Amino acid sequence: MKTSTKVILVFVICQILILVGSPFGYRSGLFDLMTALGGFAIAFAGGALCLLAIIGLVIAGLVRKQPLDKGALIVATVLALVPVGFVLPQLQKANSVPPIHDITTNPMDPPVFFEIKKRRVHALNDLVYGDAERSAEDMEALQDEFYPDLETLLTPLTVAESLAQSEAVLRQMGLEIINVDPALGVVEATDTTQWFQFKDDLIVRIRSESGQTLIDLRSVSRVGQSDLGVNAERIRRFLQGFQSPSS
Template identity: 40%
Template sequence: MKILVSLVSLIAFLLVALPGPLYKFGILDLGTAFAGFKFGMFAGIAALILLGIQVFFKRDTVRLSSALTAVVLAAVAIITPLSMMNTAKSVPPIHDISTDLINPPEFVAIAPLRADAPNPVEYAGEETAEQQRKAYPELQTLTYTQSKSELIKATEQAADNLGWELISTDTSAGIVEATDTTMWFGFKDDVVIRVTDEGSERLVDIRSKSRVGGSDLGTNAERIRSFIEELDDVLSD
């Protein structure tokens, strides 16, 4: 029984831990990868049930170290999918976030890189904008007093600090485009930052869009928040 509990808990953990890297390196498709989470959660529950049976009916075979290991592995397998599902319920099912919902910054240099992406390069539309207004009302156009060239340079530095891949910079147009690759699944999300003159001030808008997936689980909004914080840190140095 001890071996069975250990084996099932390990399988449960692997079904949750491996789909991301396997998808990232092109071994699994996205649907199969997500299916792994479901089966991993079920296997985790099964491992805990088997452990309970072992504790109640074969207590003399229980070893604290192996039991704790099984509990930890099973807990990870159960909690990870549940956490993702809870997050999905708490955020709108959108994947295109912009600080300017009327005239979102457009992807130019990145457009060819998204040619085969399931999510088109064009802005998702008013329905998405309305959902964003309700979920992320704090994400709005930023105002700075620095020059356009200073802001472009700071934008490049902030993007580099965040580990983004810089794709293109057009200082005269005030456009910086970059790609952020998520660590676990290797999802590529694209970002465009636009700097425009408004009298003696500069307006900065950021747009972040996923290449795949209907819901981004709040990732794009969080990416914009992180960029704003990093940009402000760079400018304050």
């Protein structure tokens, strides 16, 4: 029993190393994105397999009345839960959001990027709203279904005041400000994800119309078909922060 427990413990440690090593390998250029995501899948499957093996080992020990290395089993169980607990919510999230990566508060007239275009030369995703797989109308329908709360923000602030507040909110959110253009009424910024350090670009467009100030946003991932809802959540955080600025 002790030998089996040690084998499980070594195996689950390998899954942890795969889980942690996958994003670092991608970021350092050792392998591509699909390989890194495959590493996550392997770590998840390995962690789940370890949990099943631990359950089987405990049952066998109880039936045969053989001593168990309880300390090692507890450690192995905790470690096995790490990849399972990390990857499973991502899989659940992927199944609960549409497989798109370009989100805006105004699908009929999405904001256009300016300065950030220069930084997306090697991006796998372009900045065209809609593509051969999904038209702009399809994108709008998906947004209406999954993100109906994301709409143009009307504010009593002037364009200049809105521009300054937008920049402040984005900085509070931790985004890198790329461009602030008062003439165009836009703020462009880039967000970097923690694990894989993916770059997602966001633009705030501010316009005056019929005596009102209208604020629209667009957040686009440079990599990946599905953003797992990150772009919508980023826009949502901005809207909440803009309407309830911290002092």
